[in-house]
Amino acid sequence: MKNLVKTALLGVVSTSLIINASKADIKTFFKYEVLPSKQISQSVPSDPRDELWSMVPGKYVFFYPQISVRLNDADANRVIPKKRLQKALVKVVYNSENIAVYIRWKDRTPSIQPVYTTKAFGDGISVEFPNDFGAGKTLPYVGMGDLKHPVTVYLQKTVAGKDYEKTFISEGFGTLTEITENGVSMEMDYDKAKREWIAVIKRPLKTKNSDLRAGLVPIAFAIWNGSQQERDGNKSLSRWKFIRLKSYKIDKEYLAYISWGDMIHKEADPNRGKKLTIQNGCNACHIYDDQRTAPLDMAPDLSNIGGIAHAPYLKESLVDPNDVIIRNLNPNRHYNKFAQPDKNGAYPNNDMYTWYIKTPDGKIQSKMPSFSHLSEQDIKDIIAYLKTLRNWRNFK
Amino acid sequence: MSKRQLAMVMDLNKCIGCQTCTVACKTQWTNRNGREYMYWNNVETMPGEGYPRGWMEAGGGFDEQGNLQDGVIPDLVHDYGVPWDYNHDELFEMDYLKPDGDPVWGPNWDEDVGAGDWPNSYYFYLPRICNHCSNPGCLAACPREAIFKREQDGIVLVDLDRCQGYRYCIAGCPYKKIYFNPKLSKSEKCIFCFPRIERGLPPACAHQCVGRIRWVGFLDDEEGQIYKLVHKYKVALPLRPDFGTQPNVYYVPPVLSPPKFDDEGKLIEGEITGRVPIEFLEKLFGPEVHNAIKTLKEEMEKRKNGEESELMDILIAYSHADMFRLDEKYYQDLASEKGLKGTEFFKIIDHRYIAGANTNKEEVKIYFEK
Numbered sequence: 001m002k003n004l005v006k007t008a009l010l011g012v013v014s015t016s017l018i019i020n021a022s023k024a025d026i027k028t029f030f031k032y033e034v035l036p037s038k039q040i041s042q043s044v045p046s047d048p049r050d051e052l053w054s055m056v057p058g059k060y061v062f063f064y065p066q067i068s069v070r071l072n073d074a075d076a077n078r079v080i081p082k083k084r085l086q087k088a089l090v091k092v093v094y095n096s097e098n099i100a101v102y103i104r105w106k107d108r109t110p111s112i113q114p115v116y117t118t119k120a121f122g123d124g125i126s127v128e129f130p131n132d133f134g135a136g137k138t139l140p141y142v143g144m145g146d147l148k149h150p151v152t153v154y155l156q157k158t159v160a161g162k163d164y165e166k167t168f169i170s171e172g173f174g175t176l177t178e179i180t181e182n183g184v185s186m187e188m189d190y191d192k193a194k195r196e197w198i199a200v201i202k203r204p205l206k207t208k209n210s211d212l213r214a215g216l217v218p219i220a221f222a223i224w225n226g227s228q229q230e231r232d233g234n235k236s237l238s239r240w241k242f243i244r245l246k247s248y249k250i251d252k253e254y255l256a257y258i259s260w261g262d263m264i265h266k267e268a269d270p271n272r273g274k275k276l277t278i279q280n281g282c283n284a285c286h287i288y289d290d291q292r293t294a295p296l297d298m299a300p301d302l303s304n305i306g307g308i309a310h311a312p313y314l315k316e317s318l319v320d321p322n323d324v325i326i327r328n329l330n331p332n333r334h335y336n337k338f339a340q341p342d343k344n345g346a347y348p349n350n351d352m353y354t355w356y357i358k359t360p361d362g363k364i365q366s367k368m369p370s371f372s373h374l375s376e377q378d379i380k381d382i383i384a385y386l387k388t389l390r391n392w393r394n395f396k
Numbered sequence: 397m398s399k400r401q402l403a404m405v406m407d408l409n410k411c412i413g414c415q416t417c418t419v420a421c422k423t424q425w426t427n428r429n430g431r432e433y434m435y436w437n438n439v440e441t442m443p444g445e446g447y448p449r450g451w452m453e454a455g456g457g458f459d460e461q462g463n464l465q466d467g468v469i470p471d472l473v474h475d476y477g478v479p480w481d482y483n484h485d486e487l488f489e490m491d492y493l494k495p496d497g498d499p500v501w502g503p504n505w506d507e508d509v510g511a512g513d514w515p516n517s518y519y520f521y522l523p524r525i526c527n528h529c530s531n532p533g534c535l536a537a538c539p540r541e542a543i544f545k546r547e548q549d550g551i552v553l554v555d556l557d558r559c560q561g562y563r564y565c566i567a568g569c570p571y572k573k574i575y576f577n578p579k580l581s582k583s584e585k586c587i588f589c590f591p592r593i594e595r596g597l598p599p600a601c602a603h604q605c606v607g608r609i610r611w612v613g614f615l616d617d618e619e620g621q622i623y624k625l626v627h628k629y630k631v632a633l634p635l636r637p638d639f640g641t642q643p644n645v646y647y648v649p650p651v652l653s654p655p656k657f658d659d660e661g662k663l664i665e666g667e668i669t670g671r672v673p674i675e676f677l678e679k680l681f682g683p684e685v686h687n688a689i690k691t692l693k694e695e696m697e698k699r700k701n702g703e704e705s706e707l708m709d710i711l712i713a714y715s716h717a718d719m720f721r722l723d724e725k726y727y728q729d730l731a732s733e734k735g736l737k738g739t740e741f742f743k744i745i746d747h748r749y750i751a752g753a754n755t756n757k758e759e760v761k762i763y764f765e766k
Contacts, residue, residue: 071564072465072537072567073468073563073564073567075468075469116472117472118471118576119470173539178557231560231562232564330536332531333536334461343616344530344550344615345642347462347530
């Protein structure tokens with residue numbers, strides 16, 4: 001821990017990026033964003049039907065359809081506007097070695113990817129942990145991390161005839177790379193009476209990629225509904241939640257950072273925030289709310305950003321966009337028809353749709369300009385407005 | 397984008413729909429391990445629904461601005477067809493011949509149906525493989541970036557280590573020539589027989605073709621017949637160029653259809669493409685088809701008059717050596733440059749297909765010692 005604090009002190013943090021939560025923020029944060037856990041002395045269960053789970057307190061987590069990027073399956077896209085907000089009950093137990101996360105969610109259409117199919121998809125669940133977190137560390141993009149914030153993803157899918165469980169490291173869209181970690185187990189079980197899936201994902205507290213021995217552990221969830229042809233980015237995801245592990249101390253600096261802005265709806269004016277987004281030209285690249293004129297894929301669709309992003313993450317994105325560079329979905333999706341094709345007839349990619357550029361010295365820079373020149377109140381108003389954006393039903 | 401590009405030309409005037417290519421491909425690559433329903437090479441009757449059913453209307457490809465379009469994934473039962481067998485053994489017990497399933501569609505389901513009313517009904521055969529496009533829709537669609545185009549020859553392949561079976565590639569390919577392998581839960585496609593190509597042999601479909609309708613070679617090889625057909629005489633055209641993927645399989649359009657009859661049964665002269673409507677050919681091969689047909693007719697006329705015609709000599713397809721201009725040395729030199737070892741006969745340049753082109757592995761398996 002000492003090392004972490006040191007890095008935080010040494011780390012260059014721009015003045016406008018000082019993020020410090022109020023007492024009210026922290027109170028709200030613990031009420032809504034913190035998942036309780038239970039420390040046990042026996043071994044951590046990996047079975048969803050284990051009796052122990054009935055004695056563990058849980059909390060509901062909400063899931064929003066992923067619409068930040070649009071995928072190209074016409075049939076799957078057609079059902080997106082019909083999707084509803086989902087919720088899952090999450091419970092956590094841990095001992096000195098392992099941690100297990102229990103997730104239970106309603107699914108009236110359990111689907112298992114059949115042995116012989118081209119069109120059917122199975123249900124699935126995944127959880128992700130940042131590989132690095134704590135004081136001085138900013139939050140990764142919730143959709144599988146970003147270039148500066150790798151995450152470890154645990155995925156369980158229901159595929160007939162095989163146990164489809166995988167562990168990945170990811171640094172944003174398209175980077176998911178399969179790895180093996182010892183001591184990981186994932187189980188998924190359907191409760192026919194309650195029409196619910198129950199999943200348990202168990203891993204060691206410390207793996208070679210991440211160490212979860214901390215007072216507050218960031219965790220995010222995704223669920224796939226196979227009957228709605230969900231797979232990959234076509235899914236519902238939660239925002240970052242934080243597991244409270246009571247046997248470890250909470251780092252105050254980290255708490256002050258992650259809980260910042262949880263009361264922003266009381267301190268700032270979302271209506272003014274919306275006007276500011278238009279004045280500052282956010283709608284030139286981003287699609288959100290009723291602002292839908294930006295070209296598709298130009299930048300992440302923000303229509304439900306309030307559901308999946310935290311205030312500190314939004315603030316960083318505004319004042320220091322280079323800290324959270326999200327890789328494009330496959331840059332080959334748009335080619336430049338007006339450029340000269342090569343001798344084989346291939347057109348180069350249209351750079352307009354790339355979300356970052358490479359500077360001559362090889363650094364990666366977000367195409368989004370910094371808005372650190374805005375006043376503290378302006379930024380708060382914009383964030384307050386962005387936090388209201390959960391209107392994913394307008395997605396087209 | 398690749399440095400060089402392999403291409404195939406198919407002369408539709410000579411295709412007899414015998415499906416030898418289909419069988420050559422099937423026995424070589426797709427008769428096992430979840431590929432049973434796939435036809436990397438198929439021959440369909442045009443006009444027709446094709447294989448998979450209605451592929452031409454199933455979306456994918458790019459719009460005029462160069463943006464990837466949404467598409468649909470064909471259904472195994474209704475669009476591809478579940479493979480079936482016949483009860484040959486029971487025939488000895490006086491049963492009648494019937495399939496062992498209840499198929500509703502399959503490759504070549506609408507064989508020889510075609511279009512038009514008697515006596516002017518018409519059809520022609522259209523063999524199709526993966527077009528190994530210069531701007532592949534499958535490659536653009538993959539959110540995992542698991543599809544790659546080899547820079548040595550432009551062959552489009554799936555990195556099976558990265559593929560997670562999401563199937564956006566199938567929606568993105570306007571030709572529906574990439575398939576989902578349900579057994580592996582990964583996508584697979586025509587590999588242009590690259591292990592043969594690297595040994596200087598043409599793909600199995602081209603080599604086996606009894607009508608000798610297929611040419612294979614590098615597009616930049618100006619001495620090669622591919623270059624002459626595509627760039628010099630411009631008689632070989634890509635299929636549905638409006639899909640915007642820049643295909644590298646080219647077709648010599650059918651111009652030898654029988655002439656039309658009028659209501660009194662008399663021949664109608666002057667229809668340049670016979671019974672096949674020129675509008676249909678324009679839909680398949682784009683506006684360039686008019687010039688291609690003109691050139692073909694002119695060169696045929698020359699030959700009829702006893703004059704020389706290089707184009708006709710090429711299309712007659714005298715020798716495989718000229719039709720398949722492949723360069724084993726090109727590949728083996730590349731392998732030597734990279735220090736790749738293989739057997740004394742064969743150095744595989746494409747260790748990426750086995751080891752994963754874009755995969756960062758924790759432990760990279762060394763298939764070929766350096």
